Amino acid sequence: MWPIGHSWAEKICWQWPKHEGTGYFFIALVLELIGSCWNGYSCFSGDLGSEFAQKKRSVMSPGVYVWGTNAYRVVDPDSKETVIKTPRRISYFDDQVLRDLKIGDKSGAAITENGDLVQWGQGYSETDFRPTKTLTGKNLTSLCMSNDRILALSSDGNVYSLPIAKDDQASGRKPKESSWIPFWSGTAGVSYRSLQPSLKLGERITTISGGLEHALLLTNYGRVFSVASSTESYPSHGQLGVPDLTWATRPKGPVDTCHEVTALKGSKITQIATGDYHSLALAKDGSLFAFGDNSFGQLGVQFDPSLPFSNTPVLLSLEKLYRGKIWLPKVTGIAAGGANSFFTVDAKRIVGPGENPSAIRDLDRITADIWTCGRGIWGALGNGKWSHLQDEPTKVKGLSGLFEYDEHAKTLSPIRLHEISVGTTHVSAVMDNKTHVQASPTTSLDSRDDWGFDALWWGGNEHYQLGTGRRSNLCKPTYISAPLETGGDDKKEEEARLQIMPRHKGKVGSRTVSMEQHVECGRHISAIYSSV
Secondary structure: OOOEOOOOOOOOEEEOOOOOOHHHHHHHHHHHHHHHOOHHHOOOOOOOOOOOOOOOOOOOOOOEEEEEEOOOOOOOOOOOOOEEEEEEEOHHHOOOOEEEEEEOOOOEEEEEOOOOEEEEOOOOOOOOOOOEEOOOOOOEEEEEEOOOEEEEEEOOOOEEEEEOOHHHHHHOOOOEEEOOOOOOEEEOOOOOEEEOOOOOOOOOEEEEEEOOOEEEEEEOOOOEEEEEOOOOOOOOOOOOOOOOOOOOOOOOOOOOOOEEOHHHOOOOEEEEEEOOOEEEEEEOOOOEEEEEEOOOOOOOOOOOOOOOEEEEEEEOOOOOOOOOOOEEEEEEEEEEEOOEEEEEEEEEEOOOOOOOHHHOOOOOOEEEEEEEEEOOOOOOOOOOOOOOOEEEEEEOHHHOOEEEEEOOOOEEEEOOEEEEEEOOOEEEEEEOOOOEOOOOOOOOOOOOOOEOEEEEEEEOOOOOOOOOOOOOOEEEEEOOEOOOOOOOOHHHOOOOEEEEOOOEEEEEOOEEEEEEEEEEEOOOEEEEEEEO
């Protein structure tokens, strides 16, 4: 679906004052007054007007929308246009919900609702660019792409590595496969390898993430393994997290042997993320580790020209980010892409040295912030600057310190990040603002009480990947407009802000399916898709 609607500004979103003063009391009073009569806008006479109440419209079925560079027929396999400026639907995925989707400038890959891998683009086939099923019958759940290979994770924790190119899939070694039929086995339809990390009893891979040459594997025990994921080049920027591991010093055996990142053994890792040549790992206690390339400061530590990378995990300190000893910060999420890193922090207001607790009006209040570091020459830092190198984490102020009034709890709640997707040069953030979705299955979202998550975009726009319809880069998070409905009276339609639908029930053909939308930023391409 393609829902458009209200913003969090409409729902009273405030940048809470960072200091005490009269503004604090005024805003609190206004919020209490508004909260007491907000039900159905009953305290206002008439409609809120077009500046708040935008006309809502939606596509009547789920699908995949893509825009950006089309030089390799990834955005529109049937078009010879080199760039697609605004979201365009790939007809193959009409009325489909997916498990995962990744897009590069040369090829795209998706996992269907039943767990099959689909590939398309010139990077997959030189002659037929349309989506085609490749690896099937494995019940795949997620995937990542390197320079020339795809890694796919199955529901039972197996990780499969296969070439992106169709010719390599056909000419490479195809493993033998067993069948549910007794005493029968056959040969796989495509060439692939099964990665074999050294797991303990009851341990399995739960998450994968990959860069251009490497991938990280996370287990349910909180252990992290790294692996070379490209046939073209071996990781040489320390992104594997194994000291002194190079092409020349690698152990005997397959090139794609999995290596445990032993420096993380003392921490239970809950999240992993990868950029082109660097890696992030977040522990359960909120500790953030980074390793790999630091040429643009993407590790969040000072850049050293004599040692532009770290092959062992570095612990990122939060002390410099929150001065005054009145905040207790904890990292809650991580993301990476290209040469950029992002992490979210919940900062709790505590009693500082010499403070009287009874005089602190926002004591124990949690503020949600987004921090970033790395390459900012295209504006991907989102901090309003065009920095070539940012090795000290900087706050994305436009998405930090935001609150909204919770009508049910009668209090202010922080607006956190719902999800973020980091491409090679551009970024999209989906905010976790309060939404209202009808509980009953519906294919139409015309109700006034229904709206979606706010989505913002920034960074490089050299291939129109931001969806603004223009080529200029953006250094601050910005809303974009949704495409006009086809078949409607466009002249009468108000320009509406693009929003992302939270989980809801909708129609997929004749079935009712629980689904939600996700944003994917790749190499100079963006996509929105419906996911189970």
